[in-house]
Every structure is written in structure tokens, then in C-alpha cells.
Amino acid sequence: MDVEELKKRIEEALGGLVKGIEEGKGFIDVIVDLDNIVEAASRLKELGFDHVKSLTVIDYPKENRFRVIYHASSYLDEELAKYIVGIGADVPRDNPRMPTLVYVWRGVEFQEREVYEFFGIEFTGHPDMRPLLLVPQLAEAKPLRKEFIVKEEPIIRVKPPTG
Amino acid sequence: MSGDGGRVYVGNLDRSAKRAKDLVMGKLRMGRAVDWATAFSLWPVHLTTSCCGCEFAATWSPRFDAEQHGALPWVGARQTNMILIEGTVSKKMACAVRVTWEQMPSPKFAIAMGACAIDGGIFYNSYNIVRPWEIIPVDVYIPGCPPRPEAVARAIIELQRKIRQKRVVSKWIEEGWRPDKEYVAPKEDPCSWWRG
Numbered sequence: 001m002d003v004e005e006l007k008k009r010i011e012e013a014l015g016g017l018v019k020g021i022e023e024g025k026g027f028i029d030v031i032v033d034l035d036n037i038v039e040a041a042s043r044l045k046e047l048g049f050d051h052v053k054s055l056t057v058i059d060y061p062k063e064n065r066f067r068v069i070y071h072a073s074s075y076l077d078e079e080l081a082k083y084i085v086g087i088g089a090d091v092p093r094d095n096p097r098m099p100t101l102v103y104v105w106r107g108v109e110f111q112e113r114e115v116y117e118f119f120g121i122e123f124t125g126h127p128d129m130r131p132l133l134l135v136p137q138l139a140e141a142k143p144l145r146k147e148f149i150v151k152e153e154p155i156i157r158v159k160p161p162t163g
Numbered sequence: 164m165s166g167d168g169g170r171v172y173v174g175n176l177d178r179s180a181k182r183a184k185d186l187v188m189g190k191l192r193m194g195r196a197v198d199w200a201t202a203f204s205l206w207p208v209h210l211t212t213s214c215c216g217c218e219f220a221a222t223w224s225p226r227f228d229a230e231q232h233g234a235l236p237w238v239g240a241r242q243t244n245m246i247l248i249e250g251t252v253s254k255k256m257a258c259a260v261r262v263t264w265e266q267m268p269s270p271k272f273a274i275a276m277g278a279c280a281i282d283g284g285i286f287y288n289s290y291n292i293v294r295p296w297e298i299i300p301v302d303v304y305i306p307g308c309p310p311r312p313e314a315v316a317r318a319i320i321e322l323q324r325k326i327r328q329k330r331v332v333s334k335w336i337e338e339g340w341r342p343d344k345e346y347v348a349p350k351e352d353p354c355s356w357w358r359g
Contacts, residue, residue, distance in 0.1 A: 133255070134291060135255055137356060138254065138290065150288055151288075153283075
């Protein structure tokens, strides 16, 4: 199975849900509407994509949106295991909420918690929406958003002792 | 001690016997023996904060065998007297480091290992790290990213030299606090996030 055939199979499976397919060297990103993402993800799972490899977010402050992308792949289907397919949606920046995909792919539970603490995107319906790695005070500052400025530390030069 | 053609050198036995006799007869101060004993029983607590822990493990592996210096990693904080900070300390880990430090019985010592423990290393300018010297008093720093096991062994020897030459432990016991180093208290509670 080559990439074109994979694309065709995905478009067939998702039907009218596909908003756009972004293709690059070695990857396919399927973009859907935010309301349809649970439906689209469960259809992808039926197709054979049985786990999520990573969950990533890109912040576009000028366009006032986040792009959330789940990278799904397969363990059981040998043909699909060669590919990683991204399924993504745009989340508005002023109301960062999206439905959780925990009940489609169980493995994204901790990754969604991580996204929650670093970007402040709330996953509605998530069973345990708490910060994962950061201390709660720091998670409130949402450190991976573009507007978070890290305090610059000066480089201190110490004079070597004479004699 | 070193093996050389099947022979093992154990030092000057006559001299050691004389010093032991002096000690028992009261001619030598007991403090010297305390310093000597502590220097060869530095037991680091097994708290691995970061990736330098691999080098920490290699240091006590058969090839580098840091146990020959009398140091043996131990699990429980209450049976140890040395803490080896391996690399970065994140804000959540700072709480664990300080709690472990408080649990250890005095006299106790700290070695900070790796570039991250000195000034942040690759995490310089980060929002989620704490420097170890902000939370506990550090005796010896080991530079490197990560330091070789030889460097860790060197730090243990350096700490032994410090203990025996400056008579840190005997003075510590006599005076009740450590005379040659300031007590370090964290400026802000590292566990505040935990208590809510």
C-alpha cells in the first residue's frame, strides 16, 4: 500500500468529515472540524489505527488558534504500521476547549494532561484533568504558550582569584 | 591497597598498631578516630534526580568500584549520611531532595554532580529548575555533562580529604552544628505546591 492508496482509504473512511489533508514528506495530517474530531477519530480506529504515538500542539497567536494534532498508528495491521497519520483540529485561542479522545484511544490520557498544563487547553470529558509534570502554580502560567516569557538569567563572570 | 604480583599492601602495620594503642591509651583525641571512621563510611542515599544517575550507577559498578572508598549507596534516607544530587533538580523534585535531606541524620554531606547541578547546564534560563545549592548545603561540585565515574570517585576522595583535614565531623559533634559551613535553608518552601 502506498501513500496515495492510504489517502484514499482514509478519505473513504472519514467521508465528509475531512476539512483538508496536509501532506508533507513522510506524513499525512487530516484536519477536521473541532465538533467532528471524536467521530473522525473513532472511524480512524475502526480503520485499524489502534494507538496514538504522540499528541502535539502548535500555537498560532496571530491567527488566534491552536492546532492540536494526534499522531495515530497501528500495531496490529502490518500495512498501516508503516505509516503515521495525524488527525488534527483547530481550537480557538480565546476559548481553548475540545472534546477528549480518551474514550477512543485510552493511551492519550496522560498526554492530554500534559497539553492541559503546558497550553491550558481543557479537554471536556477527560476523567482526570490535573497538571501532570509541573507544579500547579507554574501550570497556571501555561509555559509553552507564545506569550510566556522566560526570565532571562545573566551570565555571571567571576574573576579568578589572584596569586 | 593494591595487588602487585599477588601481594596485597595493607599499609604500615606497626604504625597503625601504635596509633591504635595511642588512641586507646588516650594519647590521641577520639575526634580523629571519628573523622577517620566517617570519611570511610560515606553512604550516599539512592535518590536519582536526573540522568547523571546512570553515571552514579556506573561508579558503583565492578569496573569503577567506588565501594573501595568505603561508600555504598543505600535506599533508606535514615541510614545514610551523604546525598549525591545527580543533575537537574526540577521544582517538584526539589521537595523530594529537601525532605530526604531533612530525614538524614547528622553529620551529613552533599555532592552536586553535573553541569545542571552547578548552574543549570542545558536547562539554563528555564522556568522549572532549582539549583541544588538553593535548597541544601553542597560540599563538592563535579563539573561535566555528565561527569565520568572517575570524577565521581574523585569527588568522594575529595570529600574524605576535607573531612579528615578540616576535622569536620569531630567539630560538628563537639559544637553541635557544623562550624565550617553556613546552614542553608530554602528561601521559599519547595513543598508548598504539595501542601496546597
